Amino acid sequence: MQDEVLVLGGGVAGCAAAIALARKGRSVTLIEREPTPRHKVCGEFLSGEALEDLHALGIDVASLGAVPIDYVRLAAARRAAEAPLPFRAASLTRKALDTALIAEAVTAGVRVERGRSVQSLSRATANLWQATLDDGATYEAPSVFLATGKHDLRGHGRPKDPHQWVAFKMYYRLSAAQTADLGDASELMLYSGGYGGIQPVEDGIANFCLVVKRWYFARAGLSWEGLLAKMQQDCPHLAMRLDGAEPLLDKPIVVTHIPYGFIRRTTEDGLYCIGDQAAVIPSFTGDGISIALHTGRRAAAAYLAAEPAQVFQPKLRSAMLLQMRLAKAADHGLNNTLARAVLPFCLRVWPGAMRVTAMLTRVSQPVAVAPQAFAN
Numbered sequence: 087m088q089d090e091v092l093v094l095g096g097g098v099a100g101c102a103a104a105i106a107l108a109r110k111g112r113s114v115t116l117i118e119r120e121p122t123p124r125h126k127v128c129g130e131f132l133s134g135e136a137l138e139d140l141h142a143l144g145i146d147v148a149s150l151g152a153v154p155i156d157y158v159r160l161a162a163a164r165r166a167a168e169a170p171l172p173f174r175a176a177s178l179t180r181k182a183l184d185t186a187l188i189a190e191a192v193t194a195g196v197r198v199e200r201g202r203s204v205q206s207l208s209r210a211t212a213n214l215w216q217a218t219l220d221d222g223a224t225y226e227a228p229s230v231f232l233a234t235g236k237h238d239l240r241g242h243g244r245p246k247d248p249h250q251w252v253a254f255k256m257y258y259r260l261s262a263a264q265t266a267d268l269g270d271a272s273e274l275m276l277y278s279g280g281y282g283g284i285q286p287v288e289d290g291i292a293n294f295c296l297v298v299k300r301w302y303f304a305r306a307g308l309s310w311e312g313l314l315a316k317m318q319q320d321c322p323h324l325a326m327r328l329d330g331a332e333p334l335l336d337k338p339i340v341v342t343h344i345p346y347g348f349i350r351r352t353t354e355d356g357l358y359c360i361g362d363q364a365a366v367i368p369s370f371t372g373d374g375i376s377i378a379l380h381t382g383r384r385a386a387a388a389y390l391a392a393e394p395a396q397v398f399q400p401k402l403r404s405a406m407l408l409q410m411r412l413a414k415a416a417d418h419g420l421n422n423t424l425a426r427a428v429l430p431f432c433l434r435v436w437p438g439a440m441r442v443t444a445m446l447t448r449v450s451q452p453v454a455v456a457p458q459a460f461a462n
């Protein structure tokens with residue numbers, strides 16, 4: 087089957103690109119391996135930039151039940167401090183967000199193939215890409231948007247993750263007292279081997295998402311129960327927050343080997359790499375969804391303006407380089423014992439520190455669209 091554009095992966099970036107292209111009359115096929123949206127390892131924090139992009143795509147997060155997030159609270163060892171967020175933010179489960187994005191893609195006219203996994207992507211001819219699916223079917227197109235997120239297709243991989251990060255997500259129903267205490271805050275808890283975040287999402291539940299280096303997980307006995315116990319011991323704030331909490335999944339969702347700091351330098355003719363396939367920002371910034379939406383829409387705009395992929399990809403890299411470097415530097419800081427100890431104290435005496443950090447680690451948007459949802 088031949089199309090104008092093939093989009094591989096129907097997450098945030100793939101849907102953003104597919105919607106933008108289909109709305110301009112392009113024939114687009116999107117291939118997504120999951121038959122229905124499922125839970126993904128993600129803190130589910132939507133930054134102001136993400137809200138703007140979602141609004142531009144026609145997604146009304148408030149109507150999906152998204153919860154406004156107005157504060158950030160930092161906890162390390164026995165200290166905790168909070169500051170107002172310098173922008174409007176929200177949280178929404180990925181299941182709800184991905185469902186809405188796929189529905190919007192269908193409405194825009196994208197042919198969505200669900201429950202079908204791409205096995206390989208290679209050149210059929212000099213001007214034609216060929217994606218081969220798990221059932222042996224092939225799809226061909228002159229242009230491909232690679233949006234498979236954390237999953238690398240053979241021959242299009244990203245560098246290895248030297249720290250062997252392991253990330254988990256679990257939903258909890260917190261006790262009434264803890265729900266009230268958490269309020270409309272996103273809490274970031276800092277550890278020697280990583281960090282974790284807890285925040286409310288829709289339907290009165292809380293998302294607990296964390297990422298730790300493998301050595302920390304090994305010290306916790308390589309089990310979820312051991313890890314939870316160690317994290318609560320190392321950060322009493324977490325123990326307090328989870329006191330009386332009811333886990334809502336049988337077991338946590340896990341992903342490993344996250345190449346934080348990766349930015350794709352180059353690409354091949356007709357291959358636009360977007361979302362986590364373009365860049366992977368440290369998770370504490372809460373900016374991965376925004377980058378995925380932004381790179382998806384920006385790649386679609388480049389394609390529509392006949393900008394070749396080999397020109398688009400390095401330009402995208404240059405635009406993101408500064409923020410990525412700052413986010414990586416901040417990430418190193420979080421892993422520094424002294425910095426971790428003084429951070430909550432700094433936040434208490436100078437809440438502006440949060441504003442500066444948040445601004446510096448965000449990827450700037452070329453076009454600002456005022457979000458209706460959660461607008462002041």
Ligand SMILES: Cc1cc2nc3c(=O)[nH]c(=O)nc-3n(C[C@H](O)[C@H](O)[C@H](O)COP(=O)(O)OP(=O)(O)OC[C@H]3O[C@@H](n4cnc5c(N)ncnc54)[C@H](O)[C@@H]3O)c2cc1C
Nearest residue numbers: 095097098099119129130131204235237361362374375378
């Ligand atoms: C621990 C952690 C916490 C995070 N917290 C946040 C946060 O709070 N806020 C934030 O903004 N970002 C956060 N992120 C980052 C964010 O989740 C990602 O950056 C974002 O989801 C990337 O979007 P994407 O479209 O590239 O990938 P995804 O949204 O993962 O979509 C990729 C899609 O491709 C599909 N796919 C994969 N392989 C194939 C295949 N072979 N064939 C067909 N389909 C395929 C998958 O099923 C998936 O639906 C976090 C990341 C981690 C690891």
